[in-house]
Amino acid sequence: MTSFRLTSGGLLDRKRKIRFTFDGKAMTGLEGDTLASALLANGQMLMGRSFKYHRPRGPVTAGSAEPNALVTINTGGRAEPNTRATVAELYEGLSAQSQNRWPSLSFDIGAINGALSPFIGAGFYYKTFMWPKSFWEKVYEPLIRRAAGLGRAAMEADPDTYDKCWAHCDLLVIGAGPTGLMAALTAARAGARVILADEGFQLGGSLLSESLAVGGMAAADFASAVLDELASLPNVTLLSRTTVFGWYDDMVFGAVQKVQKHVARPLPELPVERLWRIIAKRAILASGAEERPLVFGGNDRPGIMTASAVRTHLNRYGVSAGRRVAVFTNGSSGYRTAQDLAARGVEVAAIIDPRAQANDAAPAGVRVVSNAVITDTMGRKGLKGLLLERSGFEEVVECDALAMSGGWSPVIHLACQRGARPVWSDEAQAFLVPDVGSAFRVAGSAAGHPSLSACLRDGAAQAVALARDLGFAAYDADIPEVEGEPDPSFSPVWYVTGAKGKAFVDFQNDVHVGDLGLAEREGFGFTEHAKRYTTAGMATDQGKLSNTNTAGILAGMRGVSQAQIGTPTYRPFYTPVSFGALAGAAIAEGNRPVRRSPLHGWAARHGAVFVETGLWNRPGWFARSGEKSWRESMEREVRAVRENAGLCDVSTLGKIEVFGAQAAEFLDRIYCNSILRLPVGKARYGLMLREDGIVFDDGTISRFGQNHFLLTTTTAYASQVLAHLDYASQVLWPNLDVRLLPTSEQWAQLAIAGPKSRIILQRIVEDDLSDTAFPMMAAREVTLKLGVKARLFRLSFSGELAFELAVPSSLGEAVADALMEAGREDGINPYGLEAMDVLRIEKGHVTHNELDGRTTADDVGLGRLMAMQKPDFIGRRLSTRFGLTAADRLQLVGLKPVEAAKEMKAGAHLLKQGAKPSMINDQGFVSSACYSPTLGHFIALALLKSGRERMGEKIVVWDALRDSEVLAEVCPPVFVDPDKLKQRA
Amino acid sequence: MSLMRYSALQIVKQAFAANRGWKPVWREPEPKPHYDVVIVGGGGHGLSTAYYLAKEFGITNVAVLEKGYFGSGNAGRNTTIIRSNYLLEGNEPFYEFSLKLWEGLEQDFNYNAMVSQRGVIDLYHSDGQRDAYARRGNAMKMHGVEAELLDRDAVKALLPYLNYNHARFPILGGLLQRRGGTARHDAVVWGYARGADSRGVDLIQNCEVTGVRRDETGQVTGVETTRGFIGCDRLALATAGNSSHVGRMAGLELPLESHVLQAFVSEAIKPAIDHVITYGASGHFYISQSDKGGLVFGADIDGYSSYAQRGNLAMVEHAMEEGVSLIPGLSRLRVLRSWGGVMDMSMDGSPIIDKTHIPNLYLNCGWCYGGFKATPASGLCFAHLIAKDEPHYVARAYRLDRFQRGLAIDEGGKGPQPNLQ
């Protein structure tokens, strides 16, 4: 309990106390706190356990790269594991739990791994756990899985909602620190549309914790003044709590805004997070720089933070990291922290500086130890002291917190997400962004500018350049003075040799210098290999804290420069983004739109049970009272069609009208069968092939005029067929006079099938429907007695005397009602997909069960349709290849069980009697199967090797997956009315 | 070239020597002027080919040339799924052969690739999809591979966290292959590399092939590289993603388009998903959890030709929509990182392991997004082809001329459009 809240200072509302809990313990924070600062104010430095060795850890940063202080916030469907306490905004009632510990945060059994660390160094698991063979999955892997991971997912549905939006701007400024503010102000004053986005809940970035005066006022006041002006401008959008996480093609940036993650009770009408897709003409990356930890023995004890984190907690949150704070620094940052601490009355134990001499000023009375390093630290769950070494002499320094500074790494992540390799700069002693094009520029400390004044200048200058580039008259704003700015230079120290404890490079993943040494010794010296072997840089900060140190250490071990080592590629996301935000509203039932036929209401009124077929909801069957199963309803519907009449909604079929002087010629090239001589007023079944000779889709072609056709497609392929026809007309044959018009949604279409269909239909149609006046395959406009025009087709999918009637969608329900009324006395039944499927299987009509993208026209018995005498049609040339015409291809047949009561199912395979199951012996498969109410037993359609030659053969329907073997007889694939007497009636 | 034997005992022994005794996993040799076999591509397939050439066929005068570092292509960019749940006669025996090799891999090359047979479940959402999976499951069983068709209740018992009550596309059941699962992708690369190196194969990183040299008779004699000319009797290409590019150097035009497939990993969490789950209703999604705790998942390819190892936001959002729709409990978790791999998308979704019309040139390509699970069999079959000049029995359908002959192996039935495969 050594960190504490100062009695004054900080950007806090000290009157607004906020209650929260940590591991069930009630605590109080202030408005303006993060969870981490509030915990520190309550003396809670220990916030988490590390990944592998379960070492006790406190926060090491005060920002979004935090590797240690990860907690689970909330419970149930709102539980968020791995939340970084350093950026989690405190709110009333927040509950946080520590992670990766058992039974408790302060006593964690898993910490025994630390003692085992010589045995479980980098990649140890690749070298063992192989014996006995079966133990990996049963014993070792479950142990590893349980030990690994951080927080626990509740795996419950999220009660909150998410939203998405697009935004356009001239200039997107990423980061609202000194650089970003100056850039936004400069561009906005010039009239550019500016979006300024920052991940913080308060805009201002480092100015919010800055103790230097800017423009003659406190830095935070300067930030407020700039923000006030920006807020007053209509061309500026300020987005706080908004993380730009990705840079995608065409200057599209992905950003996620926390809308209600910081409120106690989210309003249901607002999303908790909103995804922004920002299209920017230009963008400036002003993401600042991350202070590097120093790598020395025991550098991970709770209480050891970067110097800037100590400063931020002190100046912005009014919290001191300790009562007696030591500083270990290789540049001015540590001295500034010491000064700020001293100014607030916090004791500074010593400043330890590895440099021989420094120009930085220490606070009065504070001991500076030059030429010195730290080789070890003490204290298990909180820092108690450190071991200082200078010229071979060791000394213990007592302290309860340590501020460390190893220099600065520009935060270049976003600019290097698209494959650009960061380049090493000797001057900045860091990796910088290479040229990534003129539209996206890096500014301020993200570009390696070390001082505050340089950042202010650079932000303005880059904005001037980009705004002018877009034609705005932009001018440098007055750059405010920064008073008393120290020399920002530092001398890099990659790691401190002679470490007594582990010197961690990647805190979260527990990667220490020894691991990198092992990787190097074993040949994993490539930066990507070292990363993958040791997992350095693979933690939730994606190496923001560790990558530069890793490169420095590997370079030292190999005796080369960091330029030769390089650094692993950055990839989205800048910081982790919730699944919810990226998914938005298109989840659960809203995952895809639901398509409903214009006859949906009619079907519902008749008791339809709807089933999902693709995006459509279609009637599966029409349940009547007393019917106990879908099959009972289906059987009644089938019998009605075979004996009387049935009415089926076929509105979902794709419908495409084709016009033009060469429409017939066009269709003749599209279908494998002949279209040219199709008479006006007639329809024809048509088969389309892909260019590789395989069947693409089937449907009907009706000719309404010399230059006017109507095509139908299957429901599933409606959009693919339209794309295919558009391609053919625009790309393959752009000179043909043809126009296509999709009209699927314009028409409600009804199939009226059954021996009594004509009588019933005639009752509502003016025109003569007798066989002579309206023969098989007739397709014409007719007038309904309701007084409207309709399209009538004499087509049959069921094999019965049947018609399809199409009326404008808005009239669909009225016409369906009229037909039901007209057929009431004749026993008309509405029928659904299940009955339709049975009717077509009984007739041997194929669907995409048979046309599965691998079958030819000949395979399914439609080879006679192939009009090979035509000079050209799509699929003609390649349809004659050896493999597509081989004698042993699978061919469509029917199957009847030898024992009538046996059931066959689609998906079963076929075997010769007595043959052993094997791929070589596989004879084919059942594509469709059903119980036939007409025949009183199961029937099936199957694709069988050389099937048409095998009529009468007894074959095994082999369904080992469902423990079934049925002997069946191969028969022609038409089970009902093979001579088509019924449909010709 | 003695191989350091890895074992628990070795770990203890080294631990007491402050872990200073571990030897390099592979040498870093200078390329020799000539090899019996030069393999281009130091990914999983190239390295496993070298390993099996040496181990099974005794051919050790072999070099593997890699333009970057080993495993820098798709070997390190996949979602680590292994399975053998295929439909077609050209595929199922090959992938089952591969799965069997996975099952003995660790003992075979003395490296723990963390092969984890946790079960692969393909969910179905309609009767039609159930029938298609039944057909596939029965095809597997025909080949002696176990498969189970699960109904909704059985899926619910295994995967209680799926969205059963508010799904746009109802979960009706699934096809389970219990022997399917995952493996640690980087370890596979390193294990094969270590095994090949110890048998005398020269593994050469940072060596980009810039040209293929052929003599006046047309036969291949070697390759130009950024490290000079390297001669060989046989040249084997295993450069999936870049096969067209490398093939063109030898004068090949291939039935391939390169496409980008994104993959994702979440922040690490405690064990939550114990299987590999695949979902295909209106969109496509698959997910498993790594031993480290990250949820590893992916969706469809971005859909356009690309050699950039990165994708776009539209597909990212699509993947998340599918993921949260299937597993509502993902909503508050966070995705950590996304990346892209460049796929050889072939014209029927199946690979090519074949000789070419150019003497001494051997080809291994066209793995689409299914190459990882094939790594062991691909290497062994390619090695067989190179060593014996005839295809391995289980890979005999993967011919380059199958399109000319109308013998496409179209597992998805999508036809000759690579971005639909």
Add this chain to the structure above:
Amino acid sequence: MASLITCPHCGVRPREEFSVRGDATPVRPLPNASDEAWHAYVYLRDNPRGQIREHWYHEAGCRRWLVVERNNVTHEVVSVTDAASKTAGGAL
């Protein structure tokens, strides 16, 4: 590209509105062309690294097929034109 496409008819539109077919270079051979020509048209692709021409379909927009000329390494778009304005087509 790949985030946004400038359709010559509709202006800048998001990628989600389009579907992609593939290489726009192969031209459909005449019906009586050689087997090799047909095989090449349907199955073989140059698949170069760099500048390519690709068929995109503005499916959720104007339903026009477009030729998108772009770089498949940098994803930079060079031009977007209506396919019918460029292609000569096959047999008439």
